[in-house]
Amino acid sequence: MATTDEIIKRTAPSHLIDHNLIDRDVESLCDGMVRYEKRPAQRRDGNAVEGLYNAWIIFNNPKQFNSYTTDMVKATILAFRRASADRQVNAVVFTGVGEKAFCTGGNTKEYAEYYAGNPQEYRQYMRLFNDMVSAILGCDKPVICRVNGMRIGGGQEIGMACDFSVAHDLANFGQAGPKHGSAAIGGATDFLPVMIGCEQAMVSGTLCEPFSAHKAARLGIIADVVPALKIDGKFVANPTVVTDRFLDEYGRVVHGEFRTGSQFKEGQAMIKDGEIDLSLLDQKVEELCAKLLDTFPECMTKSLEELRKPKLNAWNQNKENSRAWLALNMMNEARTGFRAFNEGTKETGREIDFVKLRQGLAVGTPWTEDLVDSLMPAAAK
Numbered sequence: 478m479a480t481t482d483e484i485i486k487r488t489a490p491s492h493l494i495d496h497n498l499i500d501r502d503v504e505s506l507c508d509g510m511v512r513y514e515k516r517p518a519q520r521r522d523g524n525a526v527e528g529l530y531n532a533w534i535i536f537n538n539p540k541q542f543n544s545y546t547t548d549m550v551k552a553t554i555l556a557f558r559r560a561s562a563d564r565q566v567n568a569v570v571f572t573g574v575g576e577k578a579f580c581t582g583g584n585t586k587e588y589a590e591y592y593a594g595n596p597q598e599y600r601q602y603m604r605l606f607n608d609m610v611s612a613i614l615g616c617d618k619p620v621i622c623r624v625n626g627m628r629i630g631g632g633q634e635i636g637m638a639c640d641f642s643v644a645h646d647l648a649n650f651g652q653a654g655p656k657h658g659s660a661a662i663g664g665a666t667d668f669l670p671v672m673i674g675c676e677q678a679m680v681s682g683t684l685c686e687p688f689s690a691h692k693a694a695r696l697g698i699i700a701d702v703v704p705a706l707k708i709d710g711k712f713v714a715n716p717t718v719v720t721d722r723f724l725d726e727y728g729r730v731v732h733g734e735f736r737t738g739s740q741f742k743e744g745q746a747m748i749k750d751g752e753i754d755l756s757l758l759d760q761k762v763e764e765l766c767a768k769l770l771d772t773f774p775e776c777m778t779k780s781l782e783e784l785r786k787p788k789l790n791a792w793n794q795n796k797e798n799s800r801a802w803l804a805l806n807m808m809n810e811a812r813t814g815f816r817a818f819n820e821g822t823k824e825t826g827r828e829i830d831f832v833k834l835r836q837g838l839a840v841g842t843p844w845t846e847d848l849v850d851s852l853m854p855a856a857a858k
């Protein structure tokens with residue numbers, strides 16, 4: 478009987494059709510701000526497998542916490558299409574450079590300086606954003622979000638569109654929408670209720686309070702969490718988060734909540750003085766890739782397609798309405814909120830005086846340029 482190798486050698490065709498939309502490097506579409514790397518797939522024993530790879534799609538905009546510009550969104554759509562069509566790729570690892578941020582969402586500088594006040598332009602941007610989220614949800618390969626740091630705003634949304642998330646435990650998660658002039662309708666309002674229930678989704682999507690990776694694991698937004706802080710060469714859990722007990726004296730769950738007061742400050746000092754090492758994160762990601770490799774490919778894809786449906790159906794039901802509303806929202810609250818963030822500083826703050834705005838609207842004050850300018854953090858000082 479012929480061996481599998483002999484059969485492959487005898488029957489594999491000499492020419493294969495390229496199903497990619499365009500034949501250009503992803504990096505060339507965005508000055509290298511999105512990188513596409515095919516890394517050898519590994520078996521569970523860590524040995525590389527000949528001819529099989531995992532596609533790493535990497536946001537490379539660290540100065541702006543790996544936020545995505547319009548060009549980065551275009552490149553990401555094509556990167557996921559490339560990975561989806563590449564016969565050698567078995568899984569996708571979606572991540573960012575560095576250890577501070579996976580992604581903090583849309584680029585607030587571009588939002589404030591180009592899209593603010595231009596709903597017709599933001600509508601076209603949101604076509605691209607919607608296609609990016611759909612490209613993740615429609616990828617024929619399993620998608621792992623390697624959470625290398627904070628996952629905020631649209632970063633949380635594209636992260637939740639992935640099939641698996643593995644995070645280091647210094648990463649924070651959360652939305653920014655209603656604090657910065659937007660609404661988390663770029664996926665979070667579709668995915669959060671499905672993933673963590675309506676009550677916790679409401680808390681995250683409206684109050685915009687960040688939460689730890691340990692809490693994200695407890696809520697079910699991520700599949701796994703690993704330490705990244707080393708003190709004297711030894712990995713330790715995030716010292717700003719409660720990880721040494723589950724309940725408080727009243728029986729309430731406190732595991733994963735942020736410490737407070739001096740304990741939080743001491744934890745911050747430990748992180749500042751410690752060493753950040755993402756080797757356990759990479760080990761956990763490679764382990765997951767190896768498990769995914771050890772399956773029938775079509776059965777894996779079918780399983781992904783079915784298990785994605787709760788998120789995908791919610792997303793498909795709302796994404797076009799969301800796009801239209803977000804575009805028009807660029808006339809008032811988004812224009813105000815993103816300008817405030819972009820023009821604000823640590824000293825003036827980066828958010829408007831929400832009470833002052835509400836007081837003005839309560840007496841029917843119209844949205845004028847003067848009102849928007851008066852709400853900028855520097856003007857309020």
Ligand SMILES: CC(C)(COP(=O)(O)OP(=O)(O)OC[C@H]1O[C@@H](n2cnc3c(N)ncnc32)[C@H](O)[C@@H]1OP(=O)(O)O)[C@@H](O)C(=O)NCCC(=O)NCCSC(=O)C1=CCCCC1=O
Pocket residue numbers: 540541542544581582583584585586606627629630631632653654657659660662663803818
């Ligand atoms: C809470 C933060 C994520 C972290 O805060 P902090 O640790 O205090 O850092 P900062 O001093 O705020 O930021 C450090 C520098 O990074 C720049 N930065 C941070 N985030 C972005 C971003 N998203 N785009 C561009 N630049 C960013 C920041 O300006 C600082 O640089 P500088 O030179 O000014 O010193 C906090 O950073 C934060 O809240 N960031 C913004 C989060 C945000 O609002 N994202 C957009 C949300 S809306 C969105 O993503 C959407 C997606 C699609 C659907 C529609 C939509 O709205």
